[in-house]
Amino acid sequence: MLDRIAGFFRLIGQTIGRWARLFSAWAFWPFLAAHGWYQRRSWMIRLPVIAFVALFVVLYGYFFWQTQVWSNFNTAFVDQYRLSERKVAAGQDVPVAEGGNSSAAKTCQRSAIVDVTADLTDFNVNQNAWISSMLLYKMGFFGIDWDHTPFLDNKASFQRGINQAVRRTSAELVDTLGRVRGTSGINNDLQSARGNLQFDEYSWYFGLNPFGPKTPTPSYYRSAIGSLRKFNTDLSACSVIFDGRADNLMQFIDRIANDLGGTSDMLAERSENHNRGWFDTRADDRFWFAYGQLYAYYAILAAAQADFSQVVQERNLGAVWGSTMRQFQAALRIQPAIISNGREDGWIMPSHLATMGFYILRVRSNLVEIRSVLDR
Structure with a gap:
């Protein structure tokens, strides 16, 4: 009996070994063939090949690092913004400090929302490389979209999650927060920023549709940063408007809650229909997109509390707002090394998507409560 069991395991080992040798032969055959071809060539051909391989190694090394x-x-x-130290809401006159020059030009409070939105975009395209429009990212892994593999796509998804929140915020700045509805026009700087932030996330220097040279995505986003900061400079000079009314805050909160609701639905669909544990190659994309969105909205809503400080105080929103911030902080502490999309009742592979979806729903529930208080 023991001999039969030992023979069975030996057969399994031999089968695995045979398949491993076949796979190695298949994987390394092109390199062996290329090596033989290379040895038979003259230096006139070898040197360009060496240069091409060196360029390939450098590009992929840079891509891997980024x-x-x-x-x-x-x-x-x-x-770092020290929002709790702000004494007045965005767009309001900043009182002259005791002993200061009372004849100095009037100044107004900058918008923390605009500062945070500009800095999040700066984080995406200046402090880091914008991954989604890099040539090697667009080429994929042997022709397979990087998003369909478990490799080198987490940062790209995280950046797109941030960009989703920034795009939504820029739209609200144009439509409601940066103008008095019905009595003022759209601010040109905010309009320019919104247009640039809506640009295609995957554009490189050259494209096929339409065919020809293009302006890459990061250039548009950098232009948006300049426009946002110009608006805040004008706001501090009291030459533009930030409309910090309660109904504007309510609409802004409503838009964010809807955005997070869509992300929660995306996570739920993937968690329910593709729960293959560590072998779901799209789970990491969904997780890090949601994480990036929460990362951005946490900062944007902290800024909104400062920009609408008068409304928050008048409606006694401090407690529920603080609870919302704590939910964001709890969600952002979830940083697994490997994303698993297991069954929710599984006992081996965790369900990180379900966990992230749970925290998003808790955040959204608090936002709905804030909206209901503002709507009374």
């Missing part, structure tokens, strides 16, 4: 190193990633980066 996808793995997340420069200035900090879930508590909003603390």
